[in-house]
Amino acid sequence: MVTAQLRAAPAAAESKEVMMKQNNRHKKQGLFRKGFMLALLAGAMVTVTAAAEDGRQQLRAAERLDHILVKAPDQKADDFVIADATVDSVTLTWKKAADAQTYYISYWESGKPSTAADREDLGDVSSCVITGLKQAKYMFQIQPANKLHTGIPLKGAVASVEGAPAPSVPADVQLNHAKTGYCSLAFGGLENWYRSEAEVCDASGSLIESSEGDCAGAVVQDDGIRDNGFYGVRVRGFYDQAGGTRSYGDWSQILYFPTAVKPLKIGQKNGKVTVKWPQVQGAEQYTVYVSKNASRGFQKALQTEKTAAAVTKYGGAKLKPGKTYYIKVTADMTKENESYTVSSAAAKIKIK
Numbered sequence: 001m002v003t004a005q006l007r008a009a010p011a012a013a014e015s016k017e018v019m020m021k022q023n024n025r026h027k028k029q030g031l032f033r034k035g036f037m038l039a040l041l042a043g044a045m046v047t048v049t050a051a052a053e054d055g056r057q058q059l060r061a062a063e064r065l066d067h068i069l070v071k072a073p074d075q076k077a078d079d080f081v082i083a084d085a086t087v088d089s090v091t092l093t094w095k096k097a098a099d100a101q102t103y104y105i106s107y108w109e110s111g112k113p114s115t116a117a118d119r120e121d122l123g124d125v126s127s128c129v130i131t132g133l134k135q136a137k138y139m140f141q142i143q144p145a146n147k148l149h150t151g152i153p154l155k156g157a158v159a160s161v162e163g164a165p166a167p168s169v170p171a172d173v174q175l176n177h178a179k180t181g182y183c184s185l186a187f188g189g190l191e192n193w194y195r196s197e198a199e200v201c202d203a204s205g206s207l208i209e210s211s212e213g214d215c216a217g218a219v220v221q222d223d224g225i226r227d228n229g230f231y232g233v234r235v236r237g238f239y240d241q242a243g244g245t246r247s248y249g250d251w252s253q254i255l256y257f258p259t260a261v262k263p264l265k266i267g268q269k270n271g272k273v274t275v276k277w278p279q280v281q282g283a284e285q286y287t288v289y290v291s292k293n294a295s296r297g298f299q300k301a302l303q304t305e306k307t308a309a310a311v312t313k314y315g316g317a318k319l320k321p322g323k324t325y326y327i328k329v330t331a332d333m334t335k336e337n338e339s340y341t342v343s344s345a346a347a348k349i350k351i352k
Contacts, residue, residue, distance in 0.1 A: 073100040073144040073156035080142050081243030082163040087250075089131040090165055092140055096126050097156065100144030104155060105130070110137040110162055117141075121153075135191050137164045167194040167237030167249035175233070175257045182221050183257070187235055190215040194237040197248075203230040203256075203282025203333060225259065230282030230333050230340060232256045256335055258342030264329060266347045272310040273319060273327065273349055279307050280331035280342065287330045290314035294326050294346055301327075324350045 075097035084091040092105070102124055108117040122128055130140075141160045145153040171189030178184075185198055198218035199210040208231070209222035218235060225231060232254040239247045258280075265276040275288060285305050289298035299315030311327065312319060319325060326346040333340045 071099075071146065072154035073097045073146060075099060075144065076157035077103065077142045077144055077159045079243075080140075080159040080161050082140070082161060082241040082245055082247070083127070083243075084245065085164070085166040085239070085241070085247035087135075087166050087168050088133050089129055090133065090138075090140070090163055090247075091127065091129050092142070092161075093127040094142055094159065096124075097144040099146075100124070100156065101146045102144075102153070104143045104145055104153065106141040106143070107138050109134075110139050114139070133165045135165065135168055137162060137193055161242050163241045164193065164239045164247070166247040167191070167239060169250050170196065170235050170237060170252050173233075173235055173252045173255050175255060176217070178225070178231075178257050178259055180227055180259065181223050181225050182219070183225060183231070183233060184217065184219045185213070185233060185235060185255075186217045187252070188216070190237045194239055194249075196235050196237050198233060198235045200225060201232045201254075203232065203335075205232070226281070227260050227262055228278045228280045228331075230256055230258050230280070230331075230342070232335075254335075256333070256338075256340050258331070258340065261329070261331060261342055261344040264327065264344050264347040266327060266349050268349070268352060269310075272312050273325070273351070274308070274310055275327055275329065275347075276308045277329050277344060282333050283331035284334060285332050287332060289328050289330070290319075291326050291346075292323070294348070298326075298328065298346075319351050321351045324348065 077094040077097055077100075080092070080094040082090050083093045094103075103122045104119060105122055105128055106114070106117040106119045107130060108114050139160060139162055141158050143155045143158050145155040147153050167190050169189065170187040173185060173187040176184040176186050183200060187196070190196065192215050194215050196213040196215065196218050197210060198213060198220050200208045200220045200222065202208060202224070208224035209220050211218055211220040213219065213235075215237070220233070234251045234254045236251045237249040241247055261280060262278050267274045277286070280286075285303055286307070286309075287303050288301045288309050288311060290301045290311060291298040301311045301314035302309055326348055328344050328346040330341050330343045
């Protein structure tokens with residue numbers, strides 16, 4: 001605690017004695033100022049009082065003028081974490097230091113010099129939102145502080161946390177492979193510190209299974225992925241912030257895919273070709289095609305919502321005895337104005 005008394009000048013200063021008193025007083029005031037500034041730099045609590053004197057008489061009591069808090073905070077901001085994030089922002093929260101008046105936030109891209117940091121005086125708050133961030137990792141620092149009456153801050157200890165905004169939507173999602181119990185995806189658009197989450201649902205949108213992957217791909221395995229079905233898959237990125245918060249990006253659009261259709265059951269009855277097939281999950285209708293060639297030239301014979309049909313003609317022409325034909329069935333589904341089709345293998349039959 002540094003205390004000093006400032007006294008007014010005498011009414012007359014004509015004598016050498018008075019001049020000497022003035023010089024001594026000026027020296028004392030200079031020492032006071034020096035001591036005051038040293039106290040400020042040392043972070044001490046300084047109280048200034050003043051008393052007035054008319055040269056011969058001292059006032060009966062000194063008037064207390066001001067109390068200036070100049071001590072830097074002893075405590076740092078605890079529990080400094082990223083509580084939420086969007087694709088270009090983070091929300092930072094912390095527990096206030098008991099002896100702080102304001103807080104200074106600094107942040108810069110991880111791996112880059114902190115001399116390029118953005119800094120801001122936040123005031124007496126316990127959270128802030130930083131916007132305009134890139135898809136990058138950042139270092140964030142919070143510093144409690146107190147201010148002199150001149151506005152100069154005395155800052156306390158620093159708390160730091162590394163984090164990132166939520167990832168952008170994965171781009172170019174592609175199905176690598178799909179079979180019973182398994183599907184794999186590849187995609188781009190995620191920086192290498194992000195991870196991914198993929199979900200597989202049936203054609204109605206009911207979730208079958210989800211799985212985590214890296215920034216470039218994911219695999220989902222579940223017995224609910226079966227032959228004879230349409231399925232949808234979507235993916236999003238995420239980042240696990242220090243402190244336990246997981247920041248998710250937005251989902252990609254759903255990518256629909258079919259699994260294999262089991263072989264047809266084909267026969268003849270009363271001059272007609274009978275065709276049966278398993279129900280395909282998600283299919284809205286089925287189309288039967290006929291050709292004289294195993295790999296090309298298929299023409300539509302009929303459409304049905306059932307899983308069986310009797311074929312007598314195709315493309316306007318009747319089936320002829322003694323001829324060999326190839327028959328296949330496609331399952332058709334429409335989602336969000338997009339059409340999806342899966343075809344069975346062609347089955348061979350000779351008309352009797």
